[in-house]
Amino acid sequence: MHWQCCHHRLNIGTEPLIMGILNTTPDSFSDGGRFVSVDAALARGREMLAAGANIIDIGGESTRPGADPVDVETECLRVLPIIEALAAETGAVISVDTMKARVAREALRCGAVIVNDVSGMVADPDMTGVVRETGAGVILMHMPGTPQTMQAHAHYGSVVDDVALWLASRLSDTLASGIAAEAIAIDPGIGFGKTTDHNLSLIAQLDWLGELGCPILVGVSRKRFIGELSGVTVADQRLAGSLAALTCAVLHGAHILRVHDVSESRQAALVAAALRRSGRVGKGSRV
Secondary structure (H helix, E strand, O other), X not given: OEEEEOOEEEEOOOOOEEEEEEEOOOOOOOOOOOOOOHHHHHHHHHHHHHOXXXXXXXXXXXXXXXXXXXXXXXXXXXXXXXXXXXXXXXXXXXXEEOOOHHHHHXXXXXXXXXXXXXXXOOXXXXXXXHHHHHOOEEEEEOOOOOOOOHHHHOOOXXXXXXXXXXXXXXXXXXXXXOOOHHHEEEEOOOOOOOOHHHHHHHHHOHHHHHHHOOOEEEOOOOOHHHHHHHOOOOHHXXXXXXXXXXXXXXXXXXXXXXXXXXXXXXXXXXXXXXXHHOOOOOXXXXX
């Protein structure tokens, strides 16, 4: 399997890809305000690439529960200079974390090659056209409602079935729009409109999303459910719990891991992938 992202062809093979998180927002749940300047963000991008990141995901609007939305101009001011500088200096594979088509188009012009849309290309009707016309890779994520309302929509019959059916429907619509199958990755949206139990079920039964035939991205790093399970209230102190959840995700078929702590996550992912390849870890059972 491979993932075609503009001129980059990423191999989805035996080793998971590591996507390093670079938030340029003042209000992200874990690292808000740390990388708002171009110099600080560039230094962080270089650090993550040196630690083994395959992709750098740059976002200018917080999507934590209840986060305030920002306008297109503000989001562009936050992300475009960093994307342009990092792409020019390093040639890195860069993803832009946005729900806005205008932001995505400008980010792709500046050097990004992937659109990470947490709405699954639902929030902005023009997003599909931007992805199709540019040949960008795209990540379709499941999120009920918006970041402001999603936790009020955390109601499912079977969370695994409901998320899989929603992603299958979005995949079908995306293919029908003319976007190539090899450009699409999917994300169950851990922590986005889900309770702790929902998140655990999705991670433990991630194998079932493999039936859709797309690379699977999972983001568990430092999230609230890790704190609820471990009792660690400070987000940037949740590394151990994050690695435990990440390991389980890899054992159950995750291909791409969106993380804050690149070096530690890569080490855990490589070991988990080796365990999965050994054949001693089988496909999960639906519960």
